[in-house]
Amino acid sequence: MADIMMWEAIMRAHDEEMANDPMVIAMGEDIGVVGGTYKATMGLYDKYGEQRVIDTPISENGYTGLGIGASFLGVRPIIEIMSVNFAWLAMDQIFNTAAKVRYMSGGQLQAPVVIRSPGGTAHQLGSQHSARMEKVFMGVAGLRVVTPSNPRQAYGLLKSAVRCNDPVFINEHELMYNMRGDVSEEEYFHPLEGSEVAREGKDVTLFGYNISVHWCLKAAGLLSKHHGIEAEVVDLFALSPLDREGIRNSVSKTHRAVIVEEAEPAVGVGAEVMAIINEECFFELDAAPVRVSALNVPIPYNHAMEKAALPDENDVVQAVRNMFGI
Amino acid sequence: MKDTDKKRVLREMLFARRFEERCYEAYVERNIGGFLHLYPGEEACAFGVLEAAKPGHDYVITSYRDHVHAIKSGSDPKKVMAELFAKETGVSKGRGGSMHIFDVANRFMGGYALVGGPFPLAAGIAKGIQMQGGDEICICFLGDAANNQGTFHESLNMAKIWNLPVLYVCENNLYGIGTRIDRSTAVIDQYKRVSGYNIPSAQEDGQDFDLVYKAANKAIKHVRAGKGPYFLELMTYRYRGHSMSDSNAYRAKTEERMWSGRDPVIMLRDRLIESGALTLDEYKEMDTAILDEIEDEVIRYAAESPEPHMSEVEKFVLAENDPWVKGGVQ
Numbered sequence: 239m240a241d242i243m244m245w246e247a248i249m250r251a252h253d254e255e256m257a258n259d260p261m262v263i264a265m266g267e268d269i270g271v272v273g274g275t276y277k278a279t280m281g282l283y284d285k286y287g288e289q290r291v292i293d294t295p296i297s298e299n300g301y302t303g304l305g306i307g308a309s310f311l312g313v314r315p316i317i318e319i320m321s322v323n324f325a326w327l328a329m330d331q332i333f334n335t336a337a338k339v340r341y342m343s344g345g346q347l348q349a350p351v352v353i354r355s356p357g358g359t360a361h362q363l364g365s366q367h368s369a370r371m372e373k374v375f376m377g378v379a380g381l382r383v384v385t386p387s388n389p390r391q392a393y394g395l396l397k398s399a400v401r402c403n404d405p406v407f408i409n410e411h412e413l414m415y416n417m418r419g420d421v422s423e424e425e426y427f428h429p430l431e432g433s434e435v436a437r438e439g440k441d442v443t444l445f446g447y448n449i450s451v452h453w454c455l456k457a458a459g460l461l462s463k464h465h466g467i468e469a470e471v472v473d474l475f476a477l478s479p480l481d482r483e484g485i486r487n488s489v490s491k492t493h494r495a496v497i498v499e500e501a502e503p504a505v506g507v508g509a510e511v512m513a514i515i516n517e518e519c520f521f522e523l524d525a526a527p528v529r530v531s532a533l534n535v536p537i538p539y540n541h542a543m544e545k546a547a548l549p550d551e552n553d554v555v556q557a558v559r560n561m562f563g564i
Numbered sequence: 565m566k567d568t569d570k571k572r573v574l575r576e577m578l579f580a581r582r583f584e585e586r587c588y589e590a591y592v593e594r595n596i597g598g599f600l601h602l603y604p605g606e607e608a609c610a611f612g613v614l615e616a617a618k619p620g621h622d623y624v625i626t627s628y629r630d631h632v633h634a635i636k637s638g639s640d641p642k643k644v645m646a647e648l649f650a651k652e653t654g655v656s657k658g659r660g661g662s663m664h665i666f667d668v669a670n671r672f673m674g675g676y677a678l679v680g681g682p683f684p685l686a687a688g689i690a691k692g693i694q695m696q697g698g699d700e701i702c703i704c705f706l707g708d709a710a711n712n713q714g715t716f717h718e719s720l721n722m723a724k725i726w727n728l729p730v731l732y733v734c735e736n737n738l739y740g741i742g743t744r745i746d747r748s749t750a751v752i753d754q755y756k757r758v759s760g761y762n763i764p765s766a767q768e769d770g771q772d773f774d775l776v777y778k779a780a781n782k783a784i785k786h787v788r789a790g791k792g793p794y795f796l797e798l799m800t801y802r803y804r805g806h807s808m809s810d811s812n813a814y815r816a817k818t819e820e821r822m823w824s825g826r827d828p829v830i831m832l833r834d835r836l837i838e839s840g841a842l843t844l845d846e847y848k849e850m851d852t853a854i855l856d857e858i859e860d861e862v863i864r865y866a867a868e869s870p871e872p873h874m875s876e877v878e879k880f881v882l883a884e885n886d887p888w889v890k891g892g893v894q
């Protein structure tokens with residue numbers, strides 16, 4: 239085991255996959271000479287050269303489309319979009335081409351691209367650098383969406399995503415690149431479907447993904463310590479497709495569900511997980527499921543307002559207390 | 565080019581014309597649904613360029629006006645028609661339709677419905693060619709109005725800085741649906757617009773097969789030699805409305821007459837008659853044979869083919885049994 243940071247885990251996955259297959263390339267803004275805004279491609283330019291580690295112009299739709307076109311011929315591009323906010327400009331190619339080309343060609347073409355991008359809200363970056371867009375990506379057929387909550391997942395998810403024949407969007411987080419965690423020294427491929435139980439519990443299930451897994455874990459600690467409630471924390475590292483079985487199993491055990499998301503509530507992960515609970519195990523419920531979400535606002539610059547707009551572990555604790563009437 | 569080859573091309577162009585006209589009828593008969601964009605009037609563009617290329621070896625990508633480009637790339641017209649009839653035997657298994665003809669075995673990389681969408685895809689295919697080290701090129705056919713998309717500028721820029729083997733062919737038919745080019749576009753001559761990206765370009769009469777062929781040879785030679793992208797603008801005209809839902813009321817009759825006097829099929833035919841390589845009777849026989857072939861083979865195949873199985877409606881969304889979804893075979 240090595241205790242490394244998230245960016246190092248992502249960089250290692252790039253490095254191993256590029257060494258393994260000469261058709262794997264990395265592309266994005268400032269990923270080459272500079273090594274990436276969050277260092278995720280550090281050192282690759284010197285090692286693999288400018289043909290395979292490509293500093294792109296600031297043309298999100300253009301270079302995403304170029305990567306998709308190259309993937310038709312067996313190239314395996316790992317495309318970094320510097321911030322998920324800029325991915326809006328590449329939606330045309332991601333949705334209209336990558337997600338649909340296998341289907342509309344009757345299975346003749348595939349677009350095995352990986353698109354990685356930091357989503358989430360960092361500190362005081364303002365409205366146009368604070369979008370949380372996972373809900374947008376997960377609503378489209380033909381695209382896989384995964385989101386790591388720790389370095390082990392970040393490493394293993396990227397490795398599997400590169401080799402998988404589907405387009406995969408990896409939703410990372412600006413605040414998590416320096417987060418530490420154990421990653422095995424041995425090569426590891428993380429599944430692209432499923433969920434993980436991050437903490438066992440029996441009284442209520444807290445569903446989280448990416449950064450909100452950490453709020454859930456903190457909340458679970460507080461609930462245990464102060465209220466004697468043992469919460470189970472389920473890490474939804476795969477947002478599309480969501481793990482129906484994992485959701486059903488946990489709710490069938492705890493009979494209560496809280497979904498914690500960093501994004502605005504409408505049409506989001508919370509809404510979708512609730513729908514799945516309804517469809518899969520409604521009669522297991524002892525209480526109506528709740529979601530803990532951001533306020534429905536563009537993220538403000540003012541620090542206190544920004545904090546108020548986003549959920550945290552205290553909001554999760556409060557939601558559980560309300561549910562138990564304590 | 566020898567006269568025997570030109571006669572073959574004439575037959576292919578006439579076949580394409582009759583194929584498209586028959587699509588029109590099949591649409592009226594409700595055998596074809598959705599959007600249908602036809603190519604009559606513009607045939608010399610696809611045939612002139614692809615005659616100079618290596619269809620089946622070079623990659624071709626285009627917009628929704630794609631039937632003829634696929635056929636010239638090597639697609640079986642029966643399977644193209646079956647696609648339009650939404651049949652399992654269609655090139656795209658009935659999942660694509662008129663705007664999404666795909667025939668990857670012949671390196672026809674698809675018809676795409678988003679105006680400007682194929683620009684970066686073509687550059688990406690060229691990147692793939694470059695990485696594989698082959699001598700193929702990618703040829704991207706798009707309309708004039710597509711050049712007002714950001715992807716046009718983004719792709720030309722990237723194709724140039726990375727020296728990609730891609731030929732962009734602009735089929736300038738002077739309209740984007742009903743909007744005439746001078747009402748939508750600041751620079752009318754499209755070949756001039758690429759000078760901002762330091763890419764060589766040319767403009768040619770898109771109605772004259774011989775001229776297109778010659779210009780395309782020059783362009784393809786440049787790209788295949790590894791000298792980077794090239795942009796070829798072909799001045800042309802579509803006879804019908806933009807699609808079947810277009811009343812075509814926005815164009816002056818005098819303009820339409822002017823262009824139909826420069827019909828690419830008739831121009832090539834008359835040239836061959838003049839040179840003594842063809843007689844009018846031979847041409848008429850050719851036409852009859854084509855009409856029979858389309859009716860007896862193409863339409864019949866499409867009509868008699870089975871529909872896709874409804875049990876397979878969810879097939880082709882994602883890869884089947886991809887081991888990496890489960891974290892590989894460990």
Ligand SMILES: Cc1ncc(C[n+]2csc(CCOP(=O)(O)OP(=O)(O)O)c2C)c(N)n1
Nearest residue numbers: 629677678679707708709710737739740741
């Ligand atoms: C992104 C996008 N915007 C608008 C449309 C609707 N549309 C379809 S074709 C077309 C005109 C395109 O004209 P041009 O590129 O000149 O090609 P032509 O049809 O003349 O061959 C428009 C506006 C579309 N399909 N995609």
Ligand SMILES: [Mg+2]
Nearest residue numbers: 707708739740
């Ligand atoms: Mg046009």
